[in-house]
Amino acid sequence: METTKIIIADDHTLFINGLQLLLREEPGIEVIAIANNGKELISLIIQQQPDLVLLDINMPLMNGLDAVHQIKQTFSAIKVIMLSTYHEDHLIERAKQYGANGYLLKNSNKSELMKTISLVMSGKTCFPYRLPRAENTFNNSDAFLRPFNLTKREIEIVELIKDGLSNHQMAEKLFLSIFTIETHRKNVMQKLQLKSPAALIKFLMKGEP
Known part of the structure; x- marks a missing residue:
């Protein structure tokens, strides 16, 4: 049996230790290195030439999406299999666009992990199923926004x-730049014909102009 050489890239020690314990029991798999950030990962890949990288999507210095792209x-x-706590459409789609071979949620069990590794190493891709959604999807409390074509x-x-998230928190959650978040906020305010952030908050809380 040919051995699959794996590098794990994650900045949480407990998660890495648990993943190593799971993989250590599996024949034909060898964890050859650990990276704690994206830049360290790139350096290790050059040195070690792994077959597979298990890559956390949210890491310091270089996040997982930028790392898989590079x-x-x-x-x-x-x-490359992305590891994430986020089951969000835009992250899954961007991982695909950047060339990831799989996307696995961190709350998955060992069976799901091994199935994903097996599929990816056989040349297939493995991503979570996503329910199709309409472009403008509002919950009942936000139905008043529908006429504004957001x-x-x-x-x-x-x-x-x-x-209640700040621009910085939104940027981190959505993996976007602060500038992009600010641009979206300005566009929302323009469509709603509001002049200030305070007016925006008041409008969204009240659900009326």
């Missing part, structure tokens, strides 16, 4: 504003 541009044969991304921003 890996696939330089080492296209290396398989995009799917603007609806996401609105929901996060209502949850």
Whole structure:
């Protein structure tokens, strides 16, 4: 049996230790290195030439999405499975666009982990099933926004504003730049014909102009 050489890239020690214990029991699998951030991962890949990278989507210095993008541009044969706590459409879609071979939620069990590794190493892809959604999807409490023709991304921003998140927190959650978040907020305010952030909050809380 040919051995699959794996690098685990994650910045949470307990998660890494647990993953190593699971993989250590499996024949034909060898964890050859651990990376704690994206930049360290790229360096280790150059040195170690793994067959597969298990890559956390949210890491310091270089996040997992940027890392998989760089890996696939330089080492296209290396398989990459993204590890994430987020089951969100835009992250799954971006992982696909950047060349990831799979996307696995961190609350998955060992059977799901091994099935994903097996599928990816056999040349297939493995991503969570996503229910098709209409472009403008509002819950009942936000139905008043429907006439304003907000995009799917603007609806996401609105929901996060209502949850009290700052621009920085929204940028981290959605893996977008602060500038992009600010641009979306401005577009929302323009569509709603509001002049200030305070007016936006008041409008969203009241559900009326």
